[in-house]
Every structure is written in structure tokens, then in C-alpha cells.
Amino acid sequence: MKKNNPLNEIDLHVHSVVSGHAANTIYELAREASRKNLKLIAITDHGPSLDGGPDKSYFWLAVKVPLFLYKTQILMGCEANIALNGSIDLDKNFCEMQDIIIAGIHDVPTYPKNTSVRQNTNAIIKCMKNKYVDIITHPYRESFPVDVKAIVKASIENNVLLEVNDSIFRLEHTSKTIKNTQKMVDMLKSYSRKFVINSDTHIANELGLKQNAMNALNINHNLVMTHKDILKFLLEKRYRPKLKCKN
Numbered sequence: 035m036k037k038n039n040p041l042n043e044i045d046l047h048v049h050s051v052v053s054g055h056a057a058n059t060i061y062e063l064a065r066e067a068s069r070k071n072l073k074l075i076a077i078t079d080h081g082p083s084l085d086g087g088p089d090k091s092y093f094w095l096a097v098k099v100p101l102f103l104y105k106t107q108i109l110m111g112c113e114a115n116i117a118l119n120g121s122i123d124l125d126k127n128f129c130e131m132q133d134i135i136i137a138g139i140h141d142v143p144t145y146p147k148n149t150s151v152r153q154n155t156n157a158i159i160k161c162m163k164n165k166y167v168d169i170i171t172h173p174y175r176e177s178f179p180v181d182v183k184a185i186v187k188a189s190i191e192n193n194v195l196l197e198v199n200d201s202i203f204r205l206e207h208t209s210k211t212i213k214n215t216q217k218m219v220d221m222l223k224s225y226s227r228k229f230v231i232n233s234d235t236h237i238a239n240e241l242g243l244k245q246n247a248m249n250a251l252n253i254n255h256n257l258v259m260t261h262k263d264i265l266k267f268l269l270e271k272r273y274r275p276k277l278k279c280k281n
């Protein structure tokens with residue numbers, strides 16, 4: 035990975051061994067992130083309602099993890115599960131302790147199977163109104179299709195970032211996913227709205243991956259958030275004790 039390329043500075047979607055189906059500890063991930071010259075990563079383990087995911091008490095740890103490990107900035111957070119009614123599976127008091135919260139629709143008991151575009155879109159838009167939610171992960175998935183236009187508009191209205199998820203382009207990579215994610219990126223461009231590209235790492239060697247999405251999509255590099263962009267966004271959106279006192 036090239037040094038000093040602003041596109042490769044951050045990765046805001048990383049799972050540790052605590053997620054139940056990922057391979058590495060926080061310290062292993064931090065060491066690899068540092069080796070890859072990433073300035074900042076966010077450890078975002080799955081919310082408690084995913085099978086094999088952590089107990090909610092794990093999220094108390096966020097306040098204990100040092101802000102820097104191996105010279106890489108470590109944000110602690112959660113990839114919360116969005117329920118059909120738009121709620122997430124992390125209580126307010128745990129949300130307040132996190133440096134960052136990302137949220138997405140997953141195959142969990144609180145989300146029924148074979149939902150419609152309208153149901154998925156409404157769930158995400160309601161979730162965006164939660165002041166703790168910073169990023170919507172993989173907004174368009176084959177198994178949970180959404181109205182991309184409505185999602186982009188609501189993300190701007192509610193000041194929530196949208197993610198291009200590299201993992202989807204490593205795994206699913208279908209024409210429908212490409213078409214709808216490209217539509218999302220093009221709409222964001224028309225509003226000059228920045229977005230994030232995350233690896234959705236489940237094993238340390240995936241950290242910082244963006245290239246699969248970049249190869250599949252036509253992306254304007256100027257709209258991809260950098261380290262500076264994300265810190266500004268997070269600090270303007272709500273009070274974050276750990277970030278506030280060290281920057």
C-alpha cells in the first residue's frame with residue numbers, strides 16, 4: 035500500500051475475533067494497520083443480535099482501548115444491526131461510549147426474510163434518524179435491495195455517511211450490486227457529498243482494501259473521505275469524549 039495516498043488513510047469497518055466469525059484481536063489488527071500505514075481504523079464488531087456476535091457488555095470496552103496502538107488511531111465502535119422498525123441493537127448508554135457507530139441490515143432474527151424494497155428503504159431511513167448512527171454499511175445488497183435515490187437523499191438530510199463496501203465486491207460482485215452502487219455513487223457526486231469506502235475486514239490481511247470496489251465502479255477520488263474529513267465529520271456530528279480530548 036502506498037504511503038501518503040489520502041485514499042488509503044482510513045478503514046472504518048473492521049471486525050475482530052469478538053464478532054464470532056472473524057480471525058484477529060484488536061492488537062493484531064492495529065499492528066497490521068500500522069504496517070500498512072493506515073492512519074486510522076475503526077473496530078466495529080457486530081451488534082449483539084447477530085448469531086455468534088458479542089454480548090452487549092463487550093461494548094463497554096470502547097472507553098478502555100487506547101486511542102493509538104502501534105501509532106495507528108483506533109476508534110472503537112459497533113456495526114449495529116438495523117431492525118425492521120429502524121431501531122438498532124445497541125442501547126443508548128452503550129452508544130454513548132462508542133467512538134463511532136455504523137449500522138446495516140443483516141440476516142438476524144429482528145429482520146424478516148424476503149422483505150420488499152420499500153421495507154428495507156424505510157428501515158434504513160428510520161435508522162438514519164438515530165443521532166448515534168454515523169455510517170450506513172453496504173446500503174445496497176442483493177438480499178436487501180433498497181431505493182437508492184431515497185437512501186441518498188435521506189443520508190444527506192440526516193447527516194449520515196454512506197459506505198461503499200469493498201467486501202461485497204470481493205464476494206457477491208453481481209451486475210445488480212454494481213449497477214445500484216454506481217447509481218449511489220453518481221447521485222452522491224451530483225450533490226458533491228463525500229462517502230467512505232471500507233474493507234469490512236474479517237481477517238487482518240483485508241485491512242484497507244478498496245481496490246475491488248474501485249475496479250468495479252467509476253469513482254471520483256475527491257469524494258472519498260480522508261482521515262482529516264472523517265475526524266471533522268465525527269467531531270461536528272456529536273460529542274465524542276475520546277476524540278475531543280486528544281485532537
Ligand SMILES: [Zn+2]
Nearest residue numbers: 113138140171
Ligand atoms: Zn455488515
Ligand SMILES: [Zn+2]
Nearest residue numbers: 047049113234
Ligand atoms: Zn461488517
